[in-house]
Amino acid sequence: MFESLERLPALEMEKRLVSFRSRVVEAGIDCDAVLIFSRLNIYYFTGSLGNGVLWIPMDDDPVFMCRKGMERFKLESPVRRIAPFRSYGDIPGILSEFGQSFPQVIGVEKTGINWALADNLKKRLSGIEFVPVDQAISRTRMVKTGWEADKILICGKRHHEALYGVLPELIYPGMTEREISIKIWDCFFSLGHQGMMRMQNYGEEVFLGHVSAGDSANYPSVFNGPVGLRGEHPAITQMGYSGRVWQDKDPLTVDCGFALEGYVTDKTQVYFPAAARVPDSVQKAHDLCIEIQARAAEQLRPGVLAEEIYEKALAKAKKAGFADGFMGLDGNQVPFLGHGIGLAVDEYPPLARGFKEPLQNNMFLALEPKIGIRGVGMVGVENTFQVSDGGGVCVTGDAFDMVRV
Structure with missing residues:
Protein backbone atom coordinates (compact mmCIF):
# COMPACT_ATOMS: atom_id res chain seq x y z
CA MET A 1 0.00 0.00 0.00
CA PHE A 2 1.21 3.49 -0.84
CA GLU A 3 1.16 6.49 1.50
CA SER A 4 0.83 10.13 0.49
CA LEU A 5 3.88 12.37 0.83
CA GLU A 6 1.48 15.01 2.16
CA ARG A 7 -2.29 15.25 2.46
CA LEU A 8 -4.08 18.59 2.48
CA PRO A 9 -6.06 18.91 5.74
CA ALA A 10 -9.82 18.92 5.14
CA LEU A 11 -10.23 22.10 7.22
CA GLU A 12 -7.56 23.83 5.12
CA MET A 13 -9.41 22.91 1.93
CA GLU A 14 -12.71 24.13 3.35
CA LYS A 15 -11.13 27.43 4.37
CA ARG A 16 -9.98 28.01 0.79
CA LEU A 17 -13.37 27.08 -0.68
CA VAL A 18 -15.21 29.42 1.70
CA SER A 19 -12.83 32.26 0.82
CA PHE A 20 -13.22 31.63 -2.91
CA ARG A 21 -17.00 31.53 -2.78
CA SER A 22 -17.05 34.82 -0.91
CA ARG A 23 -14.78 36.37 -3.56
CA VAL A 24 -17.17 35.22 -6.29
CA VAL A 25 -20.06 36.89 -4.48
CA GLU A 26 -18.06 40.08 -3.81
CA ALA A 27 -17.28 40.32 -7.52
CA GLY A 28 -20.98 40.16 -8.37
CA ILE A 29 -20.54 36.99 -10.43
CA ASP A 30 -23.93 35.31 -10.79
CA CYS A 31 -23.20 31.60 -11.08
CA ASP A 32 -24.20 28.47 -9.19
CA ALA A 33 -20.95 26.54 -9.73
CA VAL A 34 -17.43 26.87 -11.11
CA LEU A 35 -15.24 24.71 -13.35
CA ILE A 36 -11.48 24.71 -12.65
CA PHE A 37 -9.17 23.36 -15.37
CA SER A 38 -5.53 24.25 -14.59
CA ARG A 39 -3.41 21.77 -12.69
CA LEU A 40 -2.09 24.49 -10.38
CA ASN A 41 -5.51 25.73 -9.29
CA ILE A 42 -6.77 22.17 -8.94
CA TYR A 43 -3.81 21.66 -6.60
CA TYR A 44 -4.65 24.83 -4.66
CA PHE A 45 -8.24 23.77 -4.03
CA THR A 46 -7.68 20.02 -3.54
CA GLY A 47 -4.08 19.35 -2.47
CA SER A 48 -3.34 17.18 -5.51
CA LEU A 49 -2.00 18.13 -8.94
CA GLY A 50 -4.96 16.35 -10.46
CA ASN A 51 -5.40 15.53 -14.13
CA GLY A 52 -9.01 16.39 -14.86
CA VAL A 53 -11.65 19.00 -14.05
CA LEU A 54 -12.73 20.31 -10.65
CA TRP A 55 -16.37 21.27 -10.05
CA ILE A 56 -16.95 23.72 -7.19
CA PRO A 57 -20.64 24.37 -6.47
CA MET A 58 -21.54 27.46 -4.49
CA ASP A 59 -23.58 25.48 -1.95
CA ASP A 60 -22.39 21.85 -2.05
CA ASP A 61 -19.25 19.70 -1.87
CA PRO A 62 -16.76 19.79 -4.77
CA VAL A 63 -16.51 17.01 -7.33
CA PHE A 64 -13.27 16.04 -9.05
CA MET A 65 -13.63 14.43 -12.47
CA CYS A 66 -10.37 12.56 -13.08
CA ARG A 67 -8.82 11.63 -16.42
CA LYS A 68 -5.77 9.88 -14.99
CA GLY A 69 -4.16 9.26 -11.61
CA MET A 70 -7.28 8.69 -9.50
CA GLU A 71 -5.38 6.53 -7.02
CA ARG A 72 -2.86 9.29 -6.38
CA PHE A 73 -5.59 11.91 -6.07
CA LYS A 74 -7.33 9.85 -3.40
CA LEU A 75 -4.07 9.58 -1.45
CA GLU A 76 -3.39 13.32 -1.46
CA SER A 77 -6.76 15.08 -1.37
CA PRO A 78 -9.61 15.25 1.14
CA VAL A 79 -12.12 15.62 -1.72
CA ARG A 80 -14.63 12.78 -1.26
CA ARG A 81 -16.55 12.99 -4.53
CA ILE A 82 -14.35 11.64 -7.30
CA ALA A 83 -15.34 10.08 -10.61
CA PRO A 84 -13.59 8.91 -13.80
CA PHE A 85 -13.91 11.37 -16.66
CA ARG A 86 -13.26 11.27 -20.41
CA SER A 87 -15.24 14.04 -22.10
CA TYR A 88 -16.77 17.38 -21.17
CA GLY A 89 -20.06 15.88 -22.30
CA ASP A 90 -19.83 13.48 -19.32
CA ILE A 91 -20.05 16.30 -16.75
CA PRO A 92 -23.86 16.57 -16.35
CA GLY A 93 -24.21 12.80 -15.91
CA ILE A 94 -21.39 12.62 -13.36
CA LEU A 95 -22.91 15.44 -11.32
CA SER A 96 -26.33 13.80 -11.33
CA GLU A 97 -24.76 10.70 -9.76
CA PHE A 98 -23.80 12.90 -6.80
CA GLY A 99 -27.24 14.49 -6.63
CA GLN A 100 -26.14 17.79 -8.16
CA SER A 101 -28.00 19.58 -10.93
CA PHE A 102 -26.29 21.24 -13.90
CA PRO A 103 -27.01 25.01 -13.89
CA GLN A 104 -27.44 27.28 -16.88
CA VAL A 105 -24.75 29.75 -15.75
CA ILE A 106 -21.32 28.34 -14.83
CA GLY A 107 -18.20 30.16 -13.72
CA VAL A 108 -15.04 29.05 -15.53
CA GLU A 109 -11.32 29.55 -15.13
CA LYS A 110 -10.84 31.01 -18.60
CA THR A 111 -7.05 31.30 -18.36
CA GLY A 112 -6.86 27.62 -17.38
CA ILE A 113 -8.02 26.31 -20.74
CA ASN A 114 -6.83 26.93 -24.30
CA TRP A 115 -8.94 28.10 -27.22
CA ALA A 116 -9.39 24.64 -28.76
CA LEU A 117 -10.51 23.08 -25.48
CA ALA A 118 -12.83 26.01 -24.78
CA ASP A 119 -14.50 25.46 -28.14
CA ASN A 120 -14.87 21.78 -27.30
CA LEU A 121 -16.36 22.65 -23.91
CA LYS A 122 -18.98 24.90 -25.48
CA LYS A 123 -19.76 22.28 -28.11
CA ARG A 124 -20.25 19.50 -25.53
CA LEU A 125 -22.22 21.72 -23.14
CA SER A 126 -24.30 23.76 -25.53
CA GLY A 127 -26.78 26.31 -24.24
CA ILE A 128 -24.71 27.07 -21.13
CA GLU A 129 -23.49 30.57 -20.28
CA PHE A 130 -19.88 30.62 -19.11
CA VAL A 131 -18.65 33.57 -17.02
CA PRO A 132 -15.01 34.20 -15.97
CA VAL A 133 -13.94 33.75 -12.34
CA ASP A 134 -10.18 34.20 -12.80
CA GLN A 135 -10.00 37.38 -10.74
CA ALA A 136 -11.87 35.72 -7.89
CA ILE A 137 -9.31 32.89 -7.95
CA SER A 138 -6.39 35.33 -7.98
CA ARG A 139 -7.81 37.33 -5.08
CA THR A 140 -8.37 34.16 -3.09
CA ARG A 141 -4.83 32.93 -3.62
CA MET A 142 -3.22 36.32 -2.91
Whole structure:
Protein backbone atom coordinates (compact mmCIF):
# COMPACT_ATOMS: atom_id res chain seq x y z
CA MET A 1 0.00 0.00 0.00
CA PHE A 2 1.21 3.49 -0.84
CA GLU A 3 1.16 6.49 1.50
CA SER A 4 0.83 10.13 0.49
CA LEU A 5 3.88 12.37 0.83
CA GLU A 6 1.48 15.01 2.16
CA ARG A 7 -2.29 15.25 2.46
CA LEU A 8 -4.08 18.59 2.48
CA PRO A 9 -6.06 18.91 5.74
CA ALA A 10 -9.82 18.92 5.14
CA LEU A 11 -10.23 22.10 7.22
CA GLU A 12 -7.56 23.83 5.12
CA MET A 13 -9.41 22.91 1.93
CA GLU A 14 -12.71 24.13 3.35
CA LYS A 15 -11.13 27.43 4.37
CA ARG A 16 -9.98 28.01 0.79
CA LEU A 17 -13.37 27.08 -0.68
CA VAL A 18 -15.21 29.42 1.70
CA SER A 19 -12.83 32.26 0.82
CA PHE A 20 -13.22 31.63 -2.91
CA ARG A 21 -17.00 31.53 -2.78
CA SER A 22 -17.05 34.82 -0.91
CA ARG A 23 -14.78 36.37 -3.56
CA VAL A 24 -17.17 35.22 -6.29
CA VAL A 25 -20.06 36.89 -4.48
CA GLU A 26 -18.06 40.08 -3.81
CA ALA A 27 -17.28 40.32 -7.52
CA GLY A 28 -20.98 40.16 -8.37
CA ILE A 29 -20.54 36.99 -10.43
CA ASP A 30 -23.93 35.31 -10.79
CA CYS A 31 -23.20 31.60 -11.08
CA ASP A 32 -24.20 28.47 -9.19
CA ALA A 33 -20.95 26.54 -9.73
CA VAL A 34 -17.43 26.87 -11.11
CA LEU A 35 -15.24 24.71 -13.35
CA ILE A 36 -11.48 24.71 -12.65
CA PHE A 37 -9.17 23.36 -15.37
CA SER A 38 -5.53 24.25 -14.59
CA ARG A 39 -3.41 21.77 -12.69
CA LEU A 40 -2.09 24.49 -10.38
CA ASN A 41 -5.51 25.73 -9.29
CA ILE A 42 -6.77 22.17 -8.94
CA TYR A 43 -3.81 21.66 -6.60
CA TYR A 44 -4.65 24.83 -4.66
CA PHE A 45 -8.24 23.77 -4.03
CA THR A 46 -7.68 20.02 -3.54
CA GLY A 47 -4.08 19.35 -2.47
CA SER A 48 -3.34 17.18 -5.51
CA LEU A 49 -2.00 18.13 -8.94
CA GLY A 50 -4.96 16.35 -10.46
CA ASN A 51 -5.40 15.53 -14.13
CA GLY A 52 -9.01 16.39 -14.86
CA VAL A 53 -11.65 19.00 -14.05
CA LEU A 54 -12.73 20.31 -10.65
CA TRP A 55 -16.37 21.27 -10.05
CA ILE A 56 -16.95 23.72 -7.19
CA PRO A 57 -20.64 24.37 -6.47
CA MET A 58 -21.54 27.46 -4.49
CA ASP A 59 -23.58 25.48 -1.95
CA ASP A 60 -22.39 21.85 -2.05
CA ASP A 61 -19.25 19.70 -1.87
CA PRO A 62 -16.76 19.79 -4.77
CA VAL A 63 -16.51 17.01 -7.33
CA PHE A 64 -13.27 16.04 -9.05
CA MET A 65 -13.63 14.43 -12.47
CA CYS A 66 -10.37 12.56 -13.08
CA ARG A 67 -8.82 11.63 -16.42
CA LYS A 68 -5.77 9.88 -14.99
CA GLY A 69 -4.16 9.26 -11.61
CA MET A 70 -7.28 8.69 -9.50
CA GLU A 71 -5.38 6.53 -7.02
CA ARG A 72 -2.86 9.29 -6.38
CA PHE A 73 -5.59 11.91 -6.07
CA LYS A 74 -7.33 9.85 -3.40
CA LEU A 75 -4.07 9.58 -1.45
CA GLU A 76 -3.39 13.32 -1.46
CA SER A 77 -6.76 15.08 -1.37
CA PRO A 78 -9.61 15.25 1.14
CA VAL A 79 -12.12 15.62 -1.72
CA ARG A 80 -14.63 12.78 -1.26
CA ARG A 81 -16.55 12.99 -4.53
CA ILE A 82 -14.35 11.64 -7.30
CA ALA A 83 -15.34 10.08 -10.61
CA PRO A 84 -13.59 8.91 -13.80
CA PHE A 85 -13.91 11.37 -16.66
CA ARG A 86 -13.26 11.27 -20.41
CA SER A 87 -15.24 14.04 -22.10
CA TYR A 88 -16.77 17.38 -21.17
CA GLY A 89 -20.06 15.88 -22.30
CA ASP A 90 -19.83 13.48 -19.32
CA ILE A 91 -20.05 16.30 -16.75
CA PRO A 92 -23.86 16.57 -16.35
CA GLY A 93 -24.21 12.80 -15.91
CA ILE A 94 -21.39 12.62 -13.36
CA LEU A 95 -22.91 15.44 -11.32
CA SER A 96 -26.33 13.80 -11.33
CA GLU A 97 -24.76 10.70 -9.76
CA PHE A 98 -23.80 12.90 -6.80
CA GLY A 99 -27.24 14.49 -6.63
CA GLN A 100 -26.14 17.79 -8.16
CA SER A 101 -28.00 19.58 -10.93
CA PHE A 102 -26.29 21.24 -13.90
CA PRO A 103 -27.01 25.01 -13.89
CA GLN A 104 -27.44 27.28 -16.88
CA VAL A 105 -24.75 29.75 -15.75
CA ILE A 106 -21.32 28.34 -14.83
CA GLY A 107 -18.20 30.16 -13.72
CA VAL A 108 -15.04 29.05 -15.53
CA GLU A 109 -11.32 29.55 -15.13
CA LYS A 110 -10.84 31.01 -18.60
CA THR A 111 -7.05 31.30 -18.36
CA GLY A 112 -6.86 27.62 -17.38
CA ILE A 113 -8.02 26.31 -20.74
CA ASN A 114 -6.83 26.93 -24.30
CA TRP A 115 -8.94 28.10 -27.22
CA ALA A 116 -9.39 24.64 -28.76
CA LEU A 117 -10.51 23.08 -25.48
CA ALA A 118 -12.83 26.01 -24.78
CA ASP A 119 -14.50 25.46 -28.14
CA ASN A 120 -14.87 21.78 -27.30
CA LEU A 121 -16.36 22.65 -23.91
CA LYS A 122 -18.98 24.90 -25.48
CA LYS A 123 -19.76 22.28 -28.11
CA ARG A 124 -20.25 19.50 -25.53
CA LEU A 125 -22.22 21.72 -23.14
CA SER A 126 -24.30 23.76 -25.53
CA GLY A 127 -26.78 26.31 -24.24
CA ILE A 128 -24.71 27.07 -21.13
CA GLU A 129 -23.49 30.57 -20.28
CA PHE A 130 -19.88 30.62 -19.11
CA VAL A 131 -18.65 33.57 -17.02
CA PRO A 132 -15.01 34.20 -15.97
CA VAL A 133 -13.94 33.75 -12.34
CA ASP A 134 -10.18 34.20 -12.80
CA GLN A 135 -10.00 37.38 -10.74
CA ALA A 136 -11.87 35.72 -7.89
CA ILE A 137 -9.31 32.89 -7.95
CA SER A 138 -6.39 35.33 -7.98
CA ARG A 139 -7.81 37.33 -5.08
CA THR A 140 -8.37 34.16 -3.09
CA ARG A 141 -4.83 32.93 -3.62
CA MET A 142 -3.22 36.32 -2.91
CA VAL A 143 -4.01 36.07 0.84
CA LYS A 144 -2.19 33.09 2.28
CA THR A 145 -3.55 30.85 5.02
CA GLY A 146 -1.40 30.04 8.02
CA TRP A 147 -0.70 26.63 6.49
CA GLU A 148 0.69 28.29 3.36
CA ALA A 149 2.57 30.99 5.26
CA ASP A 150 4.48 28.40 7.28
CA LYS A 151 5.81 26.84 4.07
CA ILE A 152 6.81 30.21 2.59
CA LEU A 153 8.65 31.24 5.76
CA ILE A 154 10.78 28.07 5.67
CA CYS A 155 11.38 28.54 1.95
CA GLY A 156 12.54 32.13 2.47
CA LYS A 157 14.94 31.20 5.26
CA ARG A 158 16.62 28.58 3.10
CA HIS A 159 16.69 30.96 0.15
CA HIS A 160 18.68 33.53 2.12
CA GLU A 161 21.02 30.88 3.48
CA ALA A 162 21.69 29.70 -0.06
CA LEU A 163 22.41 33.04 -1.77
CA TYR A 164 23.99 34.90 1.14
CA GLY A 165 25.62 32.16 3.23
CA VAL A 166 26.56 29.23 1.00
CA LEU A 167 26.95 30.46 -2.59
CA PRO A 168 29.73 33.04 -1.94
CA GLU A 169 31.99 30.17 -0.90
CA LEU A 170 31.38 28.37 -4.19
CA ILE A 171 31.86 31.08 -6.82
CA TYR A 172 34.65 33.44 -7.86
CA PRO A 173 35.52 35.87 -10.70
CA GLY A 174 36.77 33.99 -13.73
CA MET A 175 33.90 31.51 -13.73
CA THR A 176 31.42 31.54 -16.59
CA GLU A 177 27.76 32.34 -16.02
CA ARG A 178 26.91 28.72 -16.72
CA GLU A 179 29.45 27.44 -14.21
CA ILE A 180 27.94 29.78 -11.63
CA SER A 181 24.46 28.53 -12.52
CA ILE A 182 25.55 24.96 -11.82
CA LYS A 183 26.95 26.00 -8.43
CA ILE A 184 23.64 27.70 -7.64
CA TRP A 185 21.78 24.50 -8.43
CA ASP A 186 24.18 22.52 -6.23
CA CYS A 187 23.64 24.97 -3.41
CA PHE A 188 19.86 25.12 -3.84
CA PHE A 189 19.35 21.37 -4.09
CA SER A 190 21.49 20.80 -0.99
CA LEU A 191 19.02 23.00 0.93
CA GLY A 192 15.88 21.29 -0.36
CA HIS A 193 14.95 23.29 -3.48
CA GLN A 194 12.55 21.09 -5.42
CA GLY A 195 13.64 22.09 -8.89
CA MET A 196 10.40 23.17 -10.52
CA MET A 197 9.03 26.70 -10.27
CA ARG A 198 5.85 27.84 -11.94
CA MET A 199 4.68 30.95 -13.80
CA GLN A 200 0.97 31.49 -14.32
CA ASN A 201 0.87 34.25 -16.95
CA TYR A 202 0.41 32.82 -20.43
CA GLY A 203 3.69 32.04 -22.22
CA GLU A 204 6.00 32.78 -19.27
CA GLU A 205 8.55 30.17 -18.22
CA VAL A 206 11.18 29.96 -15.50
CA PHE A 207 14.14 27.64 -15.00
CA LEU A 208 16.42 28.51 -12.05
CA GLY A 209 16.33 32.20 -13.00
CA HIS A 210 18.74 34.90 -14.18
CA VAL A 211 22.51 34.67 -13.81
CA SER A 212 24.04 37.77 -15.35
CA ALA A 213 27.66 38.91 -15.18
CA GLY A 214 28.37 42.54 -16.01
CA ASP A 215 26.55 43.83 -19.06
CA SER A 216 24.65 40.55 -19.44
CA ALA A 217 22.21 42.08 -16.94
CA ASN A 218 21.28 44.66 -19.60
CA TYR A 219 21.13 42.19 -22.50
CA PRO A 220 17.70 42.29 -24.24
CA SER A 221 15.24 39.97 -22.50
CA VAL A 222 11.81 38.57 -23.35
CA PHE A 223 11.11 37.78 -19.68
CA ASN A 224 8.74 40.20 -17.94
CA GLY A 225 11.28 41.45 -15.44
CA PRO A 226 14.01 44.13 -15.24
CA VAL A 227 17.09 41.86 -15.29
CA GLY A 228 18.46 41.06 -18.71
CA LEU A 229 20.45 37.92 -19.48
CA ARG A 230 22.00 36.04 -22.35
CA GLY A 231 20.74 32.71 -21.06
CA GLU A 232 21.76 29.31 -22.36
CA HIS A 233 20.60 29.75 -25.97
CA PRO A 234 17.88 31.65 -27.91
CA ALA A 235 15.63 28.64 -27.24
CA ILE A 236 16.49 28.56 -23.51
CA THR A 237 16.64 32.14 -22.26
CA GLN A 238 17.33 31.14 -18.65
CA MET A 239 20.34 30.45 -16.37
CA GLY A 240 23.69 31.74 -17.67
CA TYR A 241 25.75 31.71 -20.87
CA SER A 242 28.80 29.46 -21.05
CA GLY A 243 30.62 32.05 -23.17
CA ARG A 244 30.34 34.92 -20.68
CA VAL A 245 33.01 35.10 -17.97
CA TRP A 246 32.51 37.02 -14.73
CA GLN A 247 35.27 39.65 -14.97
CA ASP A 248 37.13 41.06 -11.96
CA LYS A 249 35.47 44.49 -12.19
CA ASP A 250 31.88 43.42 -12.96
CA PRO A 251 28.85 43.04 -10.71
CA LEU A 252 27.22 39.63 -10.83
CA THR A 253 23.42 39.70 -10.60
CA VAL A 254 21.73 36.50 -9.46
CA ASP A 255 17.92 36.61 -9.60
CA CYS A 256 16.84 33.06 -8.79
CA GLY A 257 13.74 31.83 -6.99
CA PHE A 258 13.65 29.06 -4.39
CA ALA A 259 10.87 26.44 -4.32
CA LEU A 260 9.80 24.27 -1.42
CA GLU A 261 6.70 22.06 -1.23
CA GLY A 262 5.15 23.91 -4.14
CA TYR A 263 5.69 27.43 -2.78
CA VAL A 264 8.22 29.97 -4.06
CA THR A 265 10.16 32.91 -2.69
CA ASP A 266 11.95 35.42 -4.90
CA LYS A 267 15.31 37.02 -4.14
CA THR A 268 18.06 38.83 -6.03
CA GLN A 269 21.62 39.02 -4.71
CA VAL A 270 24.37 41.11 -6.29
CA TYR A 271 27.99 40.01 -5.89
CA PHE A 272 31.13 42.08 -6.57
CA PRO A 273 34.76 40.94 -6.82
CA ALA A 274 36.52 41.51 -3.49
CA ALA A 275 39.77 42.52 -5.21
CA ALA A 276 38.15 45.43 -7.06
CA ARG A 277 36.88 48.77 -5.80
CA VAL A 278 33.15 49.33 -6.26
CA PRO A 279 32.71 52.48 -8.39
CA ASP A 280 30.92 55.30 -6.60
CA SER A 281 28.12 55.40 -9.19
CA VAL A 282 27.50 51.69 -8.75
CA GLN A 283 27.46 51.91 -4.96
CA LYS A 284 25.15 54.94 -5.06
CA ALA A 285 22.68 53.10 -7.31
CA HIS A 286 22.71 50.01 -5.11
CA ASP A 287 22.24 52.04 -1.92
CA LEU A 288 19.26 53.79 -3.50
CA CYS A 289 17.65 50.43 -4.28
CA ILE A 290 18.10 49.34 -0.66
CA GLU A 291 16.48 52.59 0.48
CA ILE A 292 13.57 52.21 -1.94
CA GLN A 293 13.04 48.63 -0.74
CA ALA A 294 13.02 49.81 2.89
CA ARG A 295 10.47 52.57 2.21
CA ALA A 296 8.28 50.22 0.18
CA ALA A 297 8.44 47.59 2.92
CA GLU A 298 7.19 50.13 5.45
CA GLN A 299 4.08 50.55 3.28
CA LEU A 300 3.26 46.83 3.17
CA ARG A 301 0.36 47.30 5.59
CA PRO A 302 -3.34 46.44 5.32
CA GLY A 303 -5.27 49.07 3.39
CA VAL A 304 -2.36 50.55 1.43
CA LEU A 305 -2.99 50.47 -2.32
CA ALA A 306 -0.62 48.49 -4.52
CA GLU A 307 -0.14 51.33 -7.00
CA GLU A 308 0.81 53.83 -4.28
CA ILE A 309 3.91 51.82 -3.44
CA TYR A 310 5.05 51.80 -7.07
CA GLU A 311 4.38 55.51 -7.61
CA LYS A 312 6.43 56.53 -4.56
CA ALA A 313 9.33 54.30 -5.58
CA LEU A 314 9.31 55.69 -9.12
CA ALA A 315 9.27 59.27 -7.83
CA LYS A 316 12.25 58.57 -5.56
CA ALA A 317 14.26 57.03 -8.41
CA LYS A 318 13.49 60.04 -10.64
CA LYS A 319 14.49 62.52 -7.94
CA ALA A 320 17.82 60.71 -7.50
CA GLY A 321 18.50 60.87 -11.25
CA PHE A 322 18.11 57.16 -11.98
CA ALA A 323 14.79 57.17 -13.86
CA ASP A 324 16.31 55.86 -17.11
CA GLY A 325 17.74 52.71 -15.54
CA PHE A 326 15.17 52.14 -12.81
CA MET A 327 13.55 48.72 -13.21
CA GLY A 328 15.60 47.97 -16.31
CA LEU A 329 17.40 49.72 -19.15
CA ASP A 330 15.80 50.53 -22.50
CA GLY A 331 13.49 47.71 -23.65
CA ASN A 332 14.07 45.76 -20.45
CA GLN A 333 12.40 48.43 -18.32
CA VAL A 334 9.20 47.19 -16.66
CA PRO A 335 6.36 49.30 -15.17
CA PHE A 336 6.16 47.64 -11.75
CA LEU A 337 8.10 47.42 -8.49
CA GLY A 338 7.10 43.94 -7.41
CA HIS A 339 4.48 41.23 -7.47
CA GLY A 340 2.56 38.74 -5.41
CA ILE A 341 4.11 35.32 -4.95
CA GLY A 342 3.09 31.88 -3.71
CA LEU A 343 2.44 28.75 -5.77
CA ALA A 344 3.59 30.78 -8.78
CA VAL A 345 6.33 33.37 -9.11
CA ASP A 346 4.00 35.91 -10.74
CA GLU A 347 0.94 36.05 -8.51
CA TYR A 348 -1.56 38.84 -7.94
CA PRO A 349 -1.29 41.76 -7.36
CA PRO A 350 1.53 43.51 -9.19
CA LEU A 351 2.80 46.66 -7.52
CA ALA A 352 2.07 48.83 -10.52
CA ARG A 353 0.13 51.83 -11.75
CA GLY A 354 -3.59 51.16 -12.09
CA PHE A 355 -3.72 48.39 -9.48
CA LYS A 356 -5.77 49.74 -6.61
CA GLU A 357 -5.91 46.48 -4.68
CA PRO A 358 -5.76 47.24 -0.93
CA LEU A 359 -3.13 45.11 0.76
CA GLN A 360 -4.21 42.59 3.40
CA ASN A 361 -2.44 40.74 6.18
CA ASN A 362 -0.68 37.55 5.06
CA MET A 363 -0.19 38.62 1.49
CA PHE A 364 3.34 37.81 0.33
CA LEU A 365 4.97 40.15 -2.18
CA ALA A 366 8.38 40.36 -3.82
CA LEU A 367 9.87 43.88 -3.86
CA GLU A 368 12.55 44.20 -6.53
CA PRO A 369 13.98 47.73 -6.97
CA LYS A 370 16.86 47.47 -9.43
CA ILE A 371 18.87 49.90 -11.53
CA GLY A 372 20.54 49.09 -14.83
CA ILE A 373 23.81 50.94 -15.47
CA ARG A 374 24.84 51.19 -19.09
CA GLY A 375 28.08 49.38 -19.87
CA VAL A 376 28.31 48.06 -16.30
CA GLY A 377 25.37 45.81 -15.48
CA MET A 378 22.61 45.88 -12.91
CA VAL A 379 22.55 46.41 -9.17
CA GLY A 380 19.73 46.38 -6.65
CA VAL A 381 17.79 43.97 -4.51
CA GLU A 382 14.80 41.70 -4.44
CA ASN A 383 13.27 40.09 -1.39
CA THR A 384 9.99 38.49 -0.41
CA PHE A 385 7.92 40.21 2.27
CA GLN A 386 4.88 39.30 4.35
CA VAL A 387 2.27 42.03 4.79
CA SER A 388 1.55 42.82 8.44
CA ASP A 389 0.08 45.57 10.62
CA GLY A 390 3.60 46.73 11.39
CA GLY A 391 4.75 46.80 7.76
CA GLY A 392 6.41 44.25 5.53
CA VAL A 393 8.39 41.48 7.22
CA CYS A 394 11.25 40.24 5.06
CA VAL A 395 11.25 36.43 4.89
CA THR A 396 14.37 36.12 2.69
CA GLY A 397 16.97 37.60 5.01
CA ASP A 398 18.00 40.93 6.50
CA ALA A 399 21.28 41.69 4.68
CA PHE A 400 20.99 43.57 1.37
CA ASP A 401 24.47 44.87 0.56
CA MET A 402 26.49 43.55 -2.35
CA VAL A 403 28.41 40.46 -1.25
CA ARG A 404 32.13 40.72 -1.91
CA VAL A 405 33.61 37.55 -3.40
